[in-house]
Amino acid sequence: MNIQKIIKSAFIVILIAAACPAPIFAFAERSWAFQAGMIPAMGGGMSSYEQSARIGVDNGIYGINRSEKGKSTKNIDQPVGFTGGGEFKLVLFNYYMARVGANYSRSIYGGTGKSLDPAGNIMKVEYSLWYYDIPLMAGISIPFWKDVRITLSGGLAYASGTYSNSFKSDAVNSKAAFSGWALPRVISLSGEYFINYDIAATTAISYYEGSTKVIKNRADYAVLDFTGYRFTFGVSYYMDADKSDRKKQQ
Amino acid sequence: MKHKFLSALILAIILPRTLHSGEYIGLGIHAGFHNDVGNMGQQGNSVIYAGQFNGILGVSAKIDRDPLFIRTGADRSMVLMDGEVKDNSSGELKKTRISYTSIPLYAGINFRIRERGKFYMGMGPVYLLGNGSVHTIDEKVQIRDKIYCLGFITGVQLRVDNYIQVYAEWEYISARSAPKINTDPGQTWKDYSIDYSGHRLHLGFSYFIL
Numbered sequence: 001m002n003i004q005k006i007i008k009s010a011f012i013v014i015l016i017a018a019a020c021p022a023p024i025f026a027f028a029e030r031s032w033a034f035q036a037g038m039i040p041a042m043g044g045g046m047s048s049y050e051q052s053a054r055i056g057v058d059n060g061i062y063g064i065n066r067s068e069k070g071k072s073t074k075n076i077d078q079p080v081g082f083t084g085g086g087e088f089k090l091v092l093f094n095y096y097m098a099r100v101g102a103n104y105s106r107s108i109y110g111g112t113g114k115s116l117d118p119a120g121n122i123m124k125v126e127y128s129l130w131y132y133d134i135p136l137m138a139g140i141s142i143p144f145w146k147d148v149r150i151t152l153s154g155g156l157a158y159a160s161g162t163y164s165n166s167f168k169s170d171a172v173n174s175k176a177a178f179s180g181w182a183l184p185r186v187i188s189l190s191g192e193y194f195i196n197y198d199i200a201a202t203t204a205i206s207y208y209e210g211s212t213k214v215i216k217n218r219a220d221y222a223v224l225d226f227t228g229y230r231f232t233f234g235v236s237y238y239m240d241a242d243k244s245d246r247k248k249q250q
Numbered sequence: 251m252k253h254k255f256l257s258a259l260i261l262a263i264i265l266p267r268t269l270h271s272g273e274y275i276g277l278g279i280h281a282g283f284h285n286d287v288g289n290m291g292q293q294g295n296s297v298i299y300a301g302q303f304n305g306i307l308g309v310s311a312k313i314d315r316d317p318l319f320i321r322t323g324a325d326r327s328m329v330l331m332d333g334e335v336k337d338n339s340s341g342e343l344k345k346t347r348i349s350y351t352s353i354p355l356y357a358g359i360n361f362r363i364r365e366r367g368k369f370y371m372g373m374g375p376v377y378l379l380g381n382g383s384v385h386t387i388d389e390k391v392q393i394r395d396k397i398y399c400l401g402f403i404t405g406v407q408l409r410v411d412n413y414i415q416v417y418a419e420w421e422y423i424s425a426r427s428a429p430k431i432n433t434d435p436g437q438t439w440k441d442y443s444i445d446y447s448g449h450r451l452h453l454g455f456s457y458f459i460l
Contacts, residue, residue, distance in 0.1 A: 038373065040400040040424035041447060045292065062292040067429045068439040075428045075443075080400060116439055148361040150369055189404065191361040191371060193317040201317060203359045203371040205404055229422060231373045231402040233359070 007158045007183075010136050014100045018088050018239075029091040029241070033101075033202060035234025039081035042107050043129045044211065044225030048165060050174045055167060056118050064125055066116040074114040076125050079107035083230050087135075097141035097151055105161075105230070106130035123169035131161020131226065133208070135186045149192040149200070157186050157208065163224045176220040184210025184226040198241030202234045275313050276407075278323070278417060280454025282306040288333050288346045289445040302333030302346050306450060314360055319370055321356045321403065325450070329382065341433030343442055345385035348393065350446055352423060353377045356403050367409050373402035378425050378446055391431045393444060399425035407456065419452040 018030060047060030057063045067073045087101030111127035139153025160181035167174045190204035211225040286301035293299075308325035326349075333346035358372020380395030405419035424447045429440035 038400060040402070040422070059292055062443075062445070063441065065429045065443050066439040066441045078424065078426060078447075080424075120439070144361070144363050148363070148369075150361055189371075191359060191369060193359055193361055201359055205371060205402065229402070231371075 007134060007136055007156065011100050011134055014088055014090070014098075017090065027093055030239040031089040031091065031236050032086065032239070033089065033234055033236035034086045035202060035204065035232040036082070036084035037230060037232030039083055039105060039228050039230050041228055042079045042081035042105070043111075043127065043163060044227050046127050046129075046163060046165065046222070046225070048176065048178075048220050048222035050176065050220045051165075051167070054118075054172055054174060055123070061111070061127055064115055065113070068116060068120070071116065071120075071122060072114065073116060073122065076113035076115060076127070077110035079111035079127060079129065080109040081105050082108045083232065089236070091141055091149075094143065095141060096138070097153055098138045099135075099153065100137075101135050102132065103135070104130070104132045117167075117169040117172045119169075119171045121169040121171055123167055123172055126166040127164070129161060129163040129224065131159055131224070133157040133159035133184070133226065135188075135206075137186060137188060139188075147194045149194075151190045151192070152188070153190075154185070154187040156183050157226075159184050159208070159210070159226045161224060163222065165222075174220070176217040176222070178212075178215040178217050178220075178222045178224055180212035180215045180224050182210050182212040182224070182226060184208045192236055198238045200236045200238070202232075202236050204230075204232050204234070206230045206232070274315065274458070274460040275311070276415065276456035276458045278310040278312065278454050278456030280306075280308050280310065280417070280419070280452040282308070282325075282419075282450055282452035283330075284327055284448055284450045286448060287327070287329075287348050287446070289447060290333055290335065290346070292445060293343070293442075298336040300331070300334045300336065302329065302348060303331040304328060304349070305330045306452065308452065308454075310454070310456065312456065314368070316362065317359050319358055319360050319372060321358075321372060322354060325352045325452075327352070327450075342386040342388070342435060343384070343431070343433045344387055346444075347382045348380065348384070348444055348446070349382040350378055350380040350395075352379075352401075354401055354403070354421070354423075356401070358403070363406075365409070367407045367415060369404075369406050371402070371404040373400070375399070376401040376423050376425070378423070380427060380444060380446060384431050384442070384444070386431055386433065393427070393430055395427045395444065397425045397427060397446070399423060399446075405452075410455070413458050414455060415458065416455045417452070421450040421452065423447060423450070
């Protein structure tokens with residue numbers, strides 16, 4: 001059984017757990033959460049073979065910007081992404097946590113502009129990407145009084161998506177899309193502030209690290225890089241809150 | 251006029267101490283550092299370099315209305331160790347001396363750690379003013395940047411007494427300038443951008459005036 005199947009199986013098991021009646025989970029609290037936020041720098045370097053061979057840029061978006069006096073270039077910024085999704089959590093024995101989620105992320109700002117091709121012509125540049133991921137994590141979750149829970153967790157995610165680029169000038173015309181999957185490592189620090197006994201406002205900082213194998217598209221080669229930070233705000237709902245009176249946790 | 255101003259200032263400092271601090275508005279001062287300023291490694295995998303290291307001195311103002319907070323301030327990042335390319339692996343680029351001032355406006359959620367303090371996480375826009383210099387084989391180019399970018403912060407503040415708290419913060423900002431210098435001797439264009447992205451760590455104390 002490969003790791004993709006293991007993650008998908010775990011996803012199904014946890015969804016079944018979510019549907020089970022509460023008495024089966026005497027040792028656990030179940031929670032659903034929904035969150036949305038930003039990825040300040042998405043996609044890593046986004047380098048590709050064509051950028052290196054035809055434009056002379058080995059480090060992708062980090063080196064794509066060129067400017068010269070008298071030529072109207074426009075800076076190409078690292079894409080900023082939107083991310084949103086949901087997750088199911090099990091808080092086990094009050095201090096341990098297992099969770100599975102599903103998130104969708106896409107670039108919404110940056111990644112486009114005008115640079116110069118090797119001949120000095122104005123070159124229109126576009127980078128964009130989207131992906132979804134299914135993180136599977138476990139960690140420590142510490143309650144502080146009845147109204148706060150702070151969690152540190154880590155694990156793996158199944159991530160899949162597409163990175164597209166386009167370079168157009170009088171001398172260069174290159175366009176490619178690279179689709180693939182990977183299993184990035186994930187670490188997450190999150191906090192929950194209980195607004196009442198079963199609903200909490202949440203924030204989380206997550207770091208994903210990992211990229212696909214080299215993907216071929218027409219004559220071009222590149223990887224899809226999932227590496228980067230995500231900052232999210234959200235809401236979580238504790239299904240079994242009535243059986244675990246938070247006041248007893250003080 | 252001068253006396254009135256001084257009296258008002260003294261009252262502003264003393265009066266809140268007569269009340270129990272609500273931990274609503276904290277004014278802080280901190281020191282910290284930012285390693286590998288400029289992220290020279292992104293120039294390519296083969297670049298052999300010593301990363302630039304900056305020290306940070308900053309002030310902060312944090313308004314708490316639990317569970318929410320707003321935090322602003324100003325950080326001055328100053329060169330402690332130059333960035334240096336050790337060979338010709340990055341073209342003409344030889345040395346960086348990048349400084350900057352960042353003015354963030356973060357909003358987020360406070361998580362109270364019993365009566366000892368708070369853990370907080372927030373994000374928001376950052377206005378960054380870059381300066382300093384970048385050195386090539388032939389010339390020294392002065393930098394002047396004004397960049398709007400995004401960042402996030404997470405920190406812990408611990409109570410020393412009713413008014414004073416110590417805090418430690420981790421801040422991440424993502425920002426990159428337009429090209430500043432030419433590193434390719436065969437071309438006339440500028441192709442090296444200053445990357446201000448990276449992690450900052452702060453350690454300081456704050457005084458809660460309200």
